[in-house]
Amino acid sequence: xxxxxxxxxxxxxxxxxxxxxxxxxxxxxxxxxxxxxxxxxxxxxxxxxxxxxxxxxxxxxxxxxxxxxxxxxxxxxxxxxxxxxxxxxxxxxxxxxxxxxxxxxxxxxxxxxxxxxxxxxxxxxxxxxxxxxxxxxxxxxxxxxxxxxxxxxxxxxxxxxxxxxxxxxxxxxxxxxxxxxxxxxxxxxxxxxxxxxxxxxxxxxxxxxxxxxxxxxxxxxxxxxxxxxxxxxxxxxxxxxxxxxxxxxxxxxxxxxxxxxxxxxxxxxxxxxxxxxxxxxxxxxxxxxxxxxxxxxxxxxxxxxxxxxxxxxxxxxxxxxxxxxxxxxxxxxxxxxxxxxxxxxxxxxxxxxxxxxxxxxxxxxxxxxxxxxxxxxxxxxxxxxxxxxxxxxxxxxxxxxxxxxxxxxxxxxxxxxxxxxxxxxxxxxxxxxxxxxxxxxxxxxxxxxxxxxxxxxxxxxxxxxxxxxxxxxxxxxxxxxxxxx
Numbered sequence: 001x002x003x004x005x006x007x008x009x010x011x012x013x014x015x016x017x018x019x020x021x022x023x024x025x026x027x028x029x030x031x032x033x034x035x036x037x038x039x040x041x042x043x044x045x046x047x048x049x050x051x052x053x054x055x056x057x058x059x060x061x062x063x064x065x066x067x068x069x070x071x072x073x074x075x076x077x078x079x080x081x082x083x084x085x086x087x088x089x090x091x092x093x094x095x096x097x098x099x100x101x102x103x104x105x106x107x108x109x110x111x112x113x114x115x116x117x118x119x120x121x122x123x124x125x126x127x128x129x130x131x132x133x134x135x136x137x138x139x140x141x142x143x144x145x146x147x148x149x150x151x152x153x154x155x156x157x158x159x160x161x162x163x164x165x166x167x168x169x170x171x172x173x174x175x176x177x178x179x180x181x182x183x184x185x186x187x188x189x190x191x192x193x194x195x196x197x198x199x200x201x202x203x204x205x206x207x208x209x210x211x212x213x214x215x216x217x218x219x220x221x222x223x224x225x226x227x228x229x230x231x232x233x234x235x236x237x238x239x240x241x242x243x244x245x246x247x248x249x250x251x252x253x254x255x256x257x258x259x260x261x262x263x264x265x266x267x268x269x270x271x272x273x274x275x276x277x278x279x280x281x282x283x284x285x286x287x288x289x290x291x292x293x294x295x296x297x298x299x300x301x302x303x304x305x306x307x308x309x310x311x312x313x314x315x316x317x318x319x320x321x322x323x324x325x326x327x328x329x330x331x332x333x334x335x336x337x338x339x340x341x342x343x344x345x346x347x348x349x350x351x352x353x354x355x356x357x358x359x360x361x362x363x364x365x366x367x368x369x370x371x372x373x374x375x376x377x378x379x380x381x382x383x384x385x386x387x388x389x390x391x392x393x394x395x396x397x398x399x400x401x402x403x404x405x406x407x408x409x410x411x412x413x414x415x416x417x418x419x420x421x422x423x424x425x426x427x428x429x430x431x432x433x434x435x436x437x438x439x440x441x442x443x444x445x446x447x448x449x450x451x452x453x454x455x456x457x458x459x460x461x462x463x464x465x466x467x468x469x470x471x472x473x474x475x476x477x478x479x480x481x482x483x484x485x
Contacts, residue, residue, distance in 0.1 A: 034110060037092040037118065038062040039268060040070070042083060043256030044291045045213065045249075046284075048277055049317045053251055054297065054305040055213060056417060058083070060093065060110070061259035063121055067218050068108045071098050074415070076112065081385060082415045084135070087294055088257060088268045090120040107218055136344030137293045138185050143167070143174075143239035143270070144232055147195030148224040152202040155245050157276045163193035163243065165327070172282055172325045174289065180367070180397050181334055182345045190236070196245070197227035203246055215249040217273060221258065234262035239270030239292050243279050253278040255288030281329030283316040295339050298410070298420040300431045308422045309432040310393055310408050311336045318432060323401035333401040334367055337376035337391035338412055338420045350375045352483060354451075354467050359483040363407070364462040365394035372485065373459075379467060381449050385414035388423075388446070390453055392462040406437030407455050407463050409444055439463075 038060045047053025058070040070093065077083045098111040145163045149156065167188060169175040175188045200223055207215040224242050225234070234240070254273040260266070270292030278284040290313050298314045300307035308314035312332040320330035340346050352361050352374045362373040369375045377390035389412060394405040409423040423444060426435030438444055440463070444453040454466040 032096045033094060034097060035092070035094045036060065036062060036068065036110070038066075038068075038090070039120075039259040040086045040089050040091045041257045041259060041268060042087050042291075042294075043217065043254050043258070043271075044297065045252040045254050046287065047251050051251060052304055052306055053212070055252065056083075057217070057254075057256075059107075059218075059258065060091070065259075065261065067258075068110050069098075071095075071109065071111045072115070073112075076115065078415050080117070082419070083417060084294070084296060084414070084419070086115075086117070087135075089117050092116050092118045107216070135294055135342055137182070138344060139187075140189055141178075141186055141238040141270075141293075142188050142190035142192075142236065143241055143289070143292075144191065144234070144237040145193035145195075145241040145243055146197065146224060146228040146232060147193070147243040147245070148197050148199050148227055149245040150199050150201070150203040150206075150248070152204075153246050156196050157245055158243075158279065160193055160195065162327070163195075163279070166279075166282060166285065167191035167193070172328050172331050174282070174285065177282075177286060177332065177398060178289075181340070182343070183369075185345045186343075188239075194228055194231050195243070197224070197231075199223050199227060203248055207248060207250070210250065212250045213252055215252075215273075217254060218258075220244075220248070220273065221271065225260070225262065229262070234260075234269075235265040237269075239272075239289065241272045241274060241285065241289070243274050245276065247275045247277065249273075249275065253284060253288055255291030257292060257294070281320075282325070283312065283320070283330045283332040286312050286332035287316045290335060290339075293343060295335065295342070297418045298336055298339070298422070299418040300424055300429070301411070301421045301427075302429055305418065307429070307431055308336075308420075309403055310422060310436070311339070311420075313339060315431070319401050319403055322395075323398065331398060331401060334393075334397075334399050336389075336408075336410060336420060336422075337366055338389050338410055340366070341376065341378075341389075346375050349485065351378060352376070353378045353380065354469075355380060356469055358466070358468050360456065360464060360466045361483045362459055362462060362464050363390065363392045364459075365392045365396060365399070365405070367394065367397040367399040368461075370461050373462060374485065377453075377465065377467060379449075379451060379453075387412050388449075389420070390465060390467075394462075403432035404437050406439050407453070407465055408436060409438070409453060 041059050043057045045055030060068045093112050093115040095110045095112040098109040206220045257268045258271050259268050272288040295313050298308045298311045306315045309318040323331040364373040379388040389410045410420040412420045422431050424431050424436040438455045440455050452468045456464040
């Protein structure tokens, strides 16, 4: 098998955030113009299995706790390196009031004309915390599940023991899961669950149009957290999983982050909104918690959201027959090397960057790498926000769920909402077949950027891979060196 790239990606002129920070925000005088500042957060919406429904909500939370939904163009986000570069940052925005994102939402909506990352306000002379948070996730990050039921619907689909057991440190518990995915860089020890709590209003109050995506997420979260607050010390937790007793949004589960002041602590909490179909299979909770840690979706190359079988942040429902628990249903696979690197789980010494030179590298499988070999290859281009990653996936640990084993390549564009697209050279819409799995004797050729990825042999723990550049004649005469750690 070999692959040939489509015509190359056009270069984009990027204005740095540092330049924007030095220029005062200017907008034409108009009575409709609004200016505000606060913490930016992203929440992703995910549809039920087979729906391919997806959504992204950008929210600004002021220091006083007021929330607004933001409409931001892709061009404006590019100026800062894409939407993810803004997540959990303190920003100032100018724009005009927009049409509500969802029916019945009480959030104001701002069509953003300009924005800047700025210094957060002081608090008694000290800077407010977490104004410029790193994307890295490490250490203890306990979550709390709070179960909330609508005033007109008394069903309790799962009991407290079910939700507490979901955080177990043994398989398939989520503490065990995140430890394996992060190579013990992060754990969620100390996670717990509480409820069921009674919401003050009916389901129709939060979703008055009874429509897909019609729920006022801010109002629902505020009321669920308030109902649980007398029983829960939220200052002890990094994340909040809200479990509801009905399909409140008619098809969406949600995950991301929101800024709250709870029990004496003000910070950006990871947060999810889960309907019963979400918490009936633990793969959905793993996916939404991934959003809570800041991970976006990945994808295949077909314009879909849930077609990358190699990533729990895409097709978390693929191959459930390979990995299912009698209590917690379908289990999640690992996330991709690009995401693990984003969260700081792949040390610099375990990542080989080609930088235009030919090399032969041994890569271990991503689930259980050895300390002797690399976990990923990064192949840069002339744009630092656009590159390729090479990883090895095998059926091991939670990756027993995978469709097979091989070398997997992703095209990464940090400006896209779904940054990473798995390379699938047979272009048949199926990322779980041989078109995406490169094995010994097969080569991926990228003519646009002048390199090839050749799979030379299988090792006991992965594959030996050669990266060969051919874009410059002189490079043809460079030796392909065996690159060891």
